Amino acid sequence: MKAHLLYRDRDLDMAQALPSGSGALVQDLELETLFGAMAQGDKAVAAVVRQAVLTSLADVETILYRQDILKDCLRWEAVVRDMYALLVETIEVERKNYIGFGFHYPAGMLHRSVDVLQMFFGVLQKLRGLAEQNVDRFESEGLRALFAMLIAELSDDYLATIRQHLQRLKFRGGILVSARLGKGNKGEGYVLRKENAPDNSWIERLLSPRPPAYAFRLPERDEGGARALSELRDRGITLVAGATFQAAHHITSFIKMLRTELAFYIGCLNLRRxxxxxxxxxxxxxxxxxxxxxxxxxxxxxxxxxxxxxxKITGNTVDAKGKDVMIITGANQGGKSTFLRSIGLSQVMMQCGMFVPAESFAANVCERIFTHYRREEDATMSSGKFDEELSRMNDIAAEVRPNSIVLFNESFASTNEREGSEIARQVVTALMERHIKVFFVTHQYEFAHGLHARNLPNTLFLRAERQEGGTRTFRICEGVPLVTSYGQDLYAEIFVGQETARVAVAR
Known part of the structure; x- marks a missing residue:
């Protein structure tokens, strides 16, 4: 049995290595805030959403496959949460009671496997019940396939057969094993036998004389005899113990994987709330x-x-259809970095199959998503800020592929204007030639103006809006680069305002 709620043909691989640059992506887009909101304290959800979000999809069909499942989850949230709660409770009970599950001797392995299967038997019945009640409500391919599989594979006959096998495997009437003598009169060919069903009624069996049989009873303190008898028992049940262990492992894996893949959608439901x-x-x-x-x-x-x-946060409208490069300039504290982060977050969320924070959104998927943000100097840096920026850019250049996206936030500003502008120009030009999408927030007028002067059809220039008098609206609109970033507005607000306040206090 397979869940297949995140991919049509495979399970989510929680052991898959995250792409290079994931650490920078988490830091620059503040993804820990997103992960925490989605997890709501559930460690399993936190681990799954981190893995799913950072292992970005570049396959449109898989993105739409997840979107359809998420739409179903939003429509029938209570059903999905009930299913997830059932799985979480079951796994927690299994974890507490079966920590020592992996016994290496057949009798212990069989006992534990039967206990696990007995516990999961009720869960499978409840899952099938949920599937039967809701299969006609759901519309997505993934959930309908899951429910159809549960109904088909967990039929009444199948569950009845499981119940019978579990009862037999407890061997309340003892174990019947056959063997033959081999070389040196050693036993070989041990086979577990099924007892024949009695032909007469229990009253007749009780009153009729017992057939003659050869039997012996071990003395209470015969430890060697007990070990020998235990070895004979283990030889007889080895095959059935292995098969039962495999069955328990298969069901346990299915329950855990279903919980894992549902956790992604639970995270989305938490965020939506x-x-x-x-x-x-x-x-x-x-x-x-x-x-x-x-x-x-x-x-x-x-x-x-x-x-x-x-x-509530101010939203923006952008139309960059047919564009490869978007240069964002404008007033200090005008919302440029916030806008750039919204671009990155929406791209990441779209490419893991989620909804996005917007009224409407359309974009091409990208092969890889990278960020290159300005860093504050700290003790962990082994060189200057500019060298550190170039080093991170070198790492991106080694990994970036055509049809990727790179988000720059005031990159190469730790050197002088001329040198920083020239480096930015060469980097952006090289990325354009490799058909890589670029969003670049910059205060470097020489760089922005130089690109604008080339009048390239695939380049869009955006600017943080500033009203007369210096008021920031935190909206980003189309606009050519300006020489000033209106730093004097901030100076007047911070320093002149403080001076005015000091004068007022003095009076």
């Missing part, structure tokens, strides 16, 4: 193939900022 409470919109994005160039959104906002501040 939080955003609904903040009155923030979400939508299911329209993914396009990697070779296309599309990036359009309305009401796009930074979901992590909204979660951190617990309030």
């Amino acid at each position: 939080l955003l609904t409470a903040l009155d923030e919109p979400v939508c299911f994005p329209v993914p396009h193939t990697a070779s296309e160039r599309d990036h359009r959104a309305t009401g796009l906002y930074d979901v992590c900022l909204g979660l951190s501040m617990a309030r």
